[in-house]
Every structure is written in structure tokens, then in C-alpha cells.
Amino acid sequence: IELTQSPLSLTLSPGERATLLCRASRSFSDWLAWYQHRPGQSPRLLIFEVSQRADGIPARFSGSGSGTDFTLTINNLEPDDSAVYYCQQRHFWPLTFGGGTRLVI
Amino acid sequence: EVQLVESGGGLVQPGQSLRLSCAASGFTFDDFAMHWVRHLPGKGLEWVAGIGWKSGSIAYGDSVRGRFTISRDNSKRSLYLQMHSLRLDDTARYFCVKDLHATPSYFGSWGQGLQVTVS
Numbered sequence: 001i002e003l004t005q006s007p008l009s010l011t012l013s014p015g016e017r018a019t020l021l022c023r024a025s026r027s028f029s030d031w032l033a034w035y036q037h038r039p040g041q042s043p044r045l046l047i048f049e050v051s052q053r054a055d056g057i058p059a060r061f062s063g064s065g066s067g068t069d070f071t072l073t074i075n076n077l078e079p080d081d082s083a084v085y086y087c088q089q090r091h092f093w094p095l096t097f098g099g100g101t102r103l104v105i
Numbered sequence: 106e107v108q109l110v111e112s113g114g115g116l117v118q119p120g121q122s123l124r125l126s127c128a129a130s131g132f133t134f135d136d137f138a139m140h141w142v143r144h145l146p147g148k149g150l151e152w153v154a155g156i157g158w159k160s161g162s163i164a165y166g167d168s169v170r171g172r173f174t175i176s177r178d179n180s181k182r183s184l185y186l187q188m189h190s191l192r193l194d195d196t197a198r199y200f201c202v203k204d205l206h207a208t209p210s211y212f213g214s215w216g217q218g219l220q221v222t223v224s
């Protein structure tokens with residue numbers, strides 16, 4: 001299954017809202033996650049099962065969607081939110097990531 | 106605190122082999138699936154292989170199937186990746202990753218990663 005993320009890159013200001021999209025080539029339900037990958041660091045799980053926040057992830061991060069279209073929303077952007085964000089599905093083998101969206105604050 | 110420490114990376118020539126290891130601590134290793142995920146230079150993340158809590162569920166990404174073998178030793182709290190027939194496009198930073206669950210699902214905790222360069 002292919003995951004297509006859009007936009008490829010996004011530049012926003014502190015305090016604004018970011019909306020990142022992930023479109024799947026086949027429909028599935030619930031089994032999607034989002035990760036944040038800052039330069040020089042290891043990736044971090046943000047959201048799993050579409051909308052469940054991982055431990056320690058602030059409420060500014062939220063996920064939604066179903067079928068083929070999924071969204072990661074980041075409210076009240078902070079400079080530290082600058083990173084590449086990936087979606088990932090676990091519904092089909094092999095596990096796959098989207099190509100990523102680069103967010104610059 | 107979950108700690109995952111990878112070792113065994115380095116520079117190899119095309120066609121050679123390499124074995125990566127990951128030492129885990131800070132959680133009940135037997136209870137979780139484990140994975141190897143790589144970050145390709147200038148590109149994104151790619152899932153390489155995953156193994157369930159008792160090695161009953163093993164799967165590979167399309168680009169490594171038949172060349173790489175994932176394994177685990179629960180008594181040693183260790184994860185391994187045996188890589189054969191290495192190619193230039195296997196050059197990447199490889200991460201040892203702890204799953205959220207006992208069977209492969211999501212990548213909950215990540216090691217620092219290590220570099221594998223095929224050149």
C-alpha cells in the first residue's frame with residue numbers, strides 16, 4: 001500500500017496551525033500512525049490508531065481521518081515543531097511510511 | 106526508561122555481509138515486537154524488518170526480503186539483523202525500534218541509530 005503525503009513542504013509561523021495530509025492507495029480503518037523526525041534526532045511516535053496520542057505528546061497534536069484520507073493537525077505551532085512528519089500504516093504487509101512532509105516554523 | 110543501543114554498523118563493499126545488534130533495557134523485552142527501520146540519505150523512513158514477541162511473526166520490507174534476516178534472543182534482550190548481499194542502496198542509518206505491542210504494529214521507541222555505508 002502506498003501512502004502519499006502532502007504538502008511536501010510547509011512553512012508557517014509560531015502560533016499558527018499546521019494541517020498535514022496522508023492519502024492511502026487503498027482504504028483501511030484506524031491503523032495509522034504519525035511520527036516526528038527532527039534533524040539529528042531519532043523519530044518519535046506522535047499518534048497511533050489514527051487519533052490516539054502517544055505518551056507525553058501534547059494535546060496540540062491531533063489526528064483524524066478514515067478510509068483513504070488521514071490528517072495530522074498541529075495547533076499553536078512552536079519553533080521546536082520544525083521537523084519532517086511521516087505517516088505509517090499497519091493494516092497491510094509490508095508496513096509502510098509516507099514520503100514525509102517537511103514543516104518549517 | 107527504554108534504552109536501545111545499536112552496534113555493528115560500518116563501511117562495507119557491495120556484496121558483503123554485516124550483522125547489526127541491538128541491546129535493549131528498561132522494559133520487558135519478551136513482551137514486545139521489535140523492528141529495524143532505516144533512514145535513507147536524502148529520502149525518508151523505510152521499514153526493514155519486524156519480529157513478534159516470540160519470533161512467531163516475522164516480516165520484511167520488499168527491498169530486503171531474501172537478503173536480510175531478523176532475529177531476537179529474549180534471554181539476552183537482544184535484537185539482530187543479518188544483512189547479506191549488501192547493495193549501494195542499503196546505505197542508510199539503521200534504527201532499532203521497540204513496538205507498542207507484542208505483534209508488529211507501530212514504532213514506539215527508537216534507538217539512536219547507526220550508520221551502514223555500502224561503497
